[in-house]
Amino acid sequence: MELFETNFTSIDWVIVAVYLGGSILIGLWANRYVGGLSDYLVAGRTLRIRLALATMTGTELGLVTVMYVAELGYTKQFASLYLAVIEVLGLAVIGLTGLVVYRLRQEAVLTVPEYYERRYTQSVRVTGAVMMVLAGVLNMGVFLKAGSLFLVGVTGLEDPMALKLIMTGLLLLVLFYTVLGGMVSVVITDLVQFLVLGVGSLVVSGFVLSEMGGIDGLWELSGTTYIDPLMADNPVTEAAGDGVGPWMLTAQWVTLSIAVMLWPATVSRTLAVKSPTVARRLYLFSTIPFLARRTLPALWGIGAFAFFAFHADLGSEFQDQVDSKNLSTLSAMPLYLAKIIPTGLLGIVTAAMLAAFMSTHDSYLLCWSGVVAQDIVAPLCGGLSDRQRVLVTRVSIVAIGGFLLFWGLWYEVGQELWDYLAITGTVYLSGALPVIVGGLYWKRASSTGALAALACGLMGVCGLSQVIEFINDCLFPDPAGFQVFPAMMMLVTMITPTLVFIPVSLLVPDRQRPDGEQST
Amino acid sequence: MNGSFWQVLWLVILGSGLVGMAGLLLSVGTGSVRELRQSLDELKSGGEDGESSEASD
Numbered sequence: 001m002e003l004f005e006t007n008f009t010s011i012d013w014v015i016v017a018v019y020l021g022g023s024i025l026i027g028l029w030a031n032r033y034v035g036g037l038s039d040y041l042v043a044g045r046t047l048r049i050r051l052a053l054a055t056m057t058g059t060e061l062g063l064v065t066v067m068y069v070a071e072l073g074y075t076k077q078f079a080s081l082y083l084a085v086i087e088v089l090g091l092a093v094i095g096l097t098g099l100v101v102y103r104l105r106q107e108a109v110l111t112v113p114e115y116y117e118r119r120y121t122q123s124v125r126v127t128g129a130v131m132m133v134l135a136g137v138l139n140m141g142v143f144l145k146a147g148s149l150f151l152v153g154v155t156g157l158e159d160p161m162a163l164k165l166i167m168t169g170l171l172l173l174v175l176f177y178t179v180l181g182g183m184v185s186v187v188i189t190d191l192v193q194f195l196v197l198g199v200g201s202l203v204v205s206g207f208v209l210s211e212m213g214g215i216d217g218l219w220e221l222s223g224t225t226y227i228d229p230l231m232a233d234n235p236v237t238e239a240a241g242d243g244v245g246p247w248m249l250t251a252q253w254v255t256l257s258i259a260v261m262l263w264p265a266t267v268s269r270t271l272a273v274k275s276p277t278v279a280r281r282l283y284l285f286s287t288i289p290f291l292a293r294r295t296l297p298a299l300w301g302i303g304a305f306a307f308f309a310f311h312a313d314l315g316s317e318f319q320d321q322v323d324s325k326n327l328s329t330l331s332a333m334p335l336y337l338a339k340i341i342p343t344g345l346l347g348i349v350t351a352a353m354l355a356a357f358m359s360t361h362d363s364y365l366l367c368w369s370g371v372v373a374q375d376i377v378a379p380l381c382g383g384l385s386d387r388q389r390v391l392v393t394r395v396s397i398v399a400i401g402g403f404l405l406f407w408g409l410w411y412e413v414g415q416e417l418w419d420y421l422a423i424t425g426t427v428y429l430s431g432a433l434p435v436i437v438g439g440l441y442w443k444r445a446s447s448t449g450a451l452a453a454l455a456c457g458l459m460g461v462c463g464l465s466q467v468i469e470f471i472n473d474c475l476f477p478d479p480a481g482f483q484v485f486p487a488m489m490m491l492v493t494m495i496t497p498t499l500v501f502i503p504v505s506l507l508v509p510d511r512q513r514p515d516g517e518q519s520t
Numbered sequence: 521m522n523g524s525f526w527q528v529l530w531l532v533i534l535g536s537g538l539v540g541m542a543g544l545l546l547s548v549g550t551g552s553v554r555e556l557r558q559s560l561d562e563l564k565s566g567g568e569d570g571e572s573s574e575a576s577d
Contacts, residue, residue, distance in 0.1 A: 050548045051555040057544070078530040085533065187559070191552055198545040205538055219531060227526040288540040295537025 003317050006156035006338035012347025019196070019351040020170075023177060023358065026189050030177070051191065052273045052282050055363075057289035058190030059265060061197060062360025063353050066297040067146040068417035070333035073301020075416065076234060077225035079244055080301070083252060083418075084294035088287045090257040095284025100261050101270050103440045105279040112267055112436065113375035119439040120447040120510075122379050127454050128435065129375035132264055135428035135460070136368045137400055139421055140361075144171065144408030146330060146417060147357045153334025154350055168405060170354065174361040175401045179394045186362045193355035200352025201296045203345065204337065208303035211340050221306055247487040254494050255422050258429045260290070262436060265360075268367045297333070304336035330417060369396035419486055423463035430494045431457030434501035442505075449505030456497035463489045 072080035094101055109115045113132065117125035148167045151157060157166075178186060212218055226234045232245025244252075260266065260283075270279045308315035318335070321327040341349055373392035378384045384392065431454040438445035461467060463486055472483050 048555040048558070050551040051559060053544075054548050054552040057548075078526065081530050081533050084537070188556065191556055194552075195545070195549060198541055198549070202538070202541055202545070215531070218534070219527065222527045222530060223523065227523060227530060288544050291533070292537045292541035292544070295534050296541065299534055299537075 001311065001314060001339065003314055003321070003335065004156045004158065006154065006346075007341060007343045008155045008338060008346050008350070009343050011344055012155075012350060015344070015347030016351045016354060020173060020354070022192070023173060023189055026177060026192065028177075030188050048274060049278050049281055049285065051187065052269060052278065053285050053289070054194040055187050055190035055359075056266070056269045056282065056286055057293075058194040058197065058355075058359035059269065059363040060286075060360075061194075061201075061289060061293040061356055062143070063150060063357035064143045064146045064360060064417070064421075065293050066300075066353060066356060067150060067330050067333070068421065069294055069297035070301035070304070071328075071330045071417055073298035073303075074305045074332040075237075075242075075301075075329050076229075076244065077236065077302050077305055078222050078227040079229040079231075079234075080298050081295065082229040082244060082249060083256065084291055084298070086253050086256045087260060087294055088291050090260040091283050091287045091290055094261055095280060095282075095287065098276070098280040100437060100440060101267075101279050101283060102276045104267065104436070105270055105273065105276040110271065111371050111374050112262075112264055112432065113371060115439070116435065116450065117375075117379070119445075120435075120450045124435070124447050124450045124454070125375050126379055127451055128432070129371050131431055131454050131457050132428050133368050133371055133376070135424055135426075135457075136264060136364065136371075137403060138407075138427070139424040140364050140368075140400075141404060141407035141424075142417060142420060143357070143361065143364075144404055147354075148408075149328070149330050150334045150353055150357075151350075153331045154338045154346065154353075156338065167408070170357065171361070171401055171405055174358050174365065175397060178362045178365050179397050186359075186366055189362060190359045193359040196348075196355045197352045197359070200349050200355075201292070204341065204349055205296050205299055207340050208300050212303055212306055217306075218302075221302070225302075225305070245487075247485070247491075251487040251490040251494070252422065255426060255429065255490060258433050258494070259422075259425055262429055262432050263425065264371070264428070265363050265367045268363070268370070300333050300337065303340075304332040307336050307340075308332065365397045365400055366393075368400055369393045372396040372400075420464070423460060423486070423490060425460075426463060426490060426493050427457050427460035429457075430460055430497045431455070433494075434498040438501060438505070444505055444509060445501070446505040446508055446510045448508035448510075449501045449503075452504045453497035453501035456500050457493075459493040459496055462493055 069080070069083075072083070093099065104112075104115065107115050107118060109118065111129075113125045113129040116128045144167055147170070148164075151166060177189060209215075209218065212221065226236050226243060229244040229249055230246060232243050232247070234243035270282065273279050273282055308318055318327065318332065322329055337349065338346065370393055373384070373389045373396060377392050378389060434453045435445075435450045439450070462471065465486065468484055468486060468489060476483050
């Protein structure tokens with residue numbers, strides 16, 4: 001057996017092509033339902049709980065999620081599942097209490113920055129929007145790369161030009177139906193993608209489990225791999241600091257708990273549901289798909305680990321490729337699936353994964369573009385008509401798509417994919433946390449405090465491995481002495497904006513109007 | 521914490537993920553198609569009139 005051997009044949013390509021063709025038709029058909037801005041951005045706020053849940057799953061169980069969770073499963077085996085526990089607990093708390101999301105939905109805004117203006121000032125809205133788009137687009141910048149690595153692994157397609165053309169085509173397809181049908185189109189395609197993806201992920205899990213020897217095999221494997229996330233060293237690789245450990249666990253706990261509450265693509269679905277109660281229930285019920293998105297791909301990654309350990313020759317060939325940077329650990333799962341899933345079924349699974357790829361892209365593109373139109377261009381231009389806002393949103397979708405293509409094809413991720421996503425997400429989340437939570441629950445939260453907190457969010461980029469390397473080279477050159485490391489930087493950058501927000505709000509309060517209300 | 525605790529915990533979590541996804545497909549799948557039809561009908565007839573119709577959920 002060879003490393004790039006695959007069961008993917010022309011039959012599978014046909015299955016994938018038919019699925020993609022269907023997506024184009026949906027985009028064309030959905031356009032007829034788009035009347036105004038509210039229809040375009042939040043589907044007229046008509047979503048009920050099941051539909052919202054299905055589309056939320058479609059969005060949040062993206063291919064990039066599948067890839068990074070599987071990568072963590074491959075590198076950290078069972079210990080990687082700590083993320084599932086953190087995420088599910090966070091969602092359950094929000095779902096039971098309605099923390100933040102209930103009040104946010106009550107505000108009946110179209111976007112988060114719109115709330116900033118209602119609570120603070122227009123400059124907070126524009127600043128918050130810029131930070132959100134910056135973080136979101138940077139975050140999204142690696143999605144294309146993750147998708148292309150999946151396709152390479154599964155199809156065995158090694159020609160880089162063909163691969164780039166396919167990824168460009170996929171992005172154009174998403175742009176096409178998102179530009180045309182907005183949230184209506186996103187909701188319909190997400191529903192289809194949820195169904196395809198749900199069935200596909202269960203089928204894959206069945207094959208992986210059976211290949212590992214069922215529950216008994218899984219139990220046996222768990223006894224010989226990395227299972228305790230409190231240990232900072234991974235016993236499998238035997239490399240110091242190669243595991244999770246208390247620092248990373250805390251940093252991820254803080255980041256993930258805030259992300260499930262405030263991540264814009266998730267919040268946009270909250271704003272699209274029919275009522276605050278549905279928003280709260282959506283979070284409670286979302287514990288199930290979020291648990292699935294953190295566990296099923298992890299199982300595939302663990303399966304890949306066991307497979308490469310069992311086929312030692314393939315395992316060492318793969319490790320050589322990783323060491324020489326021809327491949328990354330992201331490729332382990334798709335290379336593994338290509339060998340264990342039979343022809344025909346592999347096409348359906350690939351279509352399901354491309355569905356995952358598209359369902360995340362469409363929601364994210366719409367979310368960031370909606371923010372550009374609503375919260376940056378419209379306020380700066382002194383207001384736009386609904387028609388102009390839809391036009392600006394559409395142009396922004398295309399512009400962001402162009403950037404993604406450029407960034408996705410040349411940027412090299414310097415750390416595990418999940419760490420990159422968490423760090424870029426911090427740019428937005430760290431500033432948004434005090435501004436939103438403070439705005440909703442603290443009367444003395446001020447506009448100056450909000451601006452300071454949002455600006456501090458920029459510190460989040462310090463968590464990127466290249467920046468940490470630079471900081472250590474400049475300030476802490478002795479490798480045996482103190483060194484800055486990603487988890488520490490994530491925690492510092494996540495907490496700093498809140499620590500700035502509170503004193504600045506107290507020191508520089510908003511002016512009081514004669515009626516006792518704060519000026520906004 | 522000993523190894524058996526983690527082994528049991530992770531296997532329960534993995535099992536819950538599998539069962540959860542299967543249950544989600546069964547319970548949400550068909551209902552969501554019906555709700556999509558309702559949403560599209562509402563959009564066709566003018567959109568944001570559903571704020572107070574939570575009882576229908």
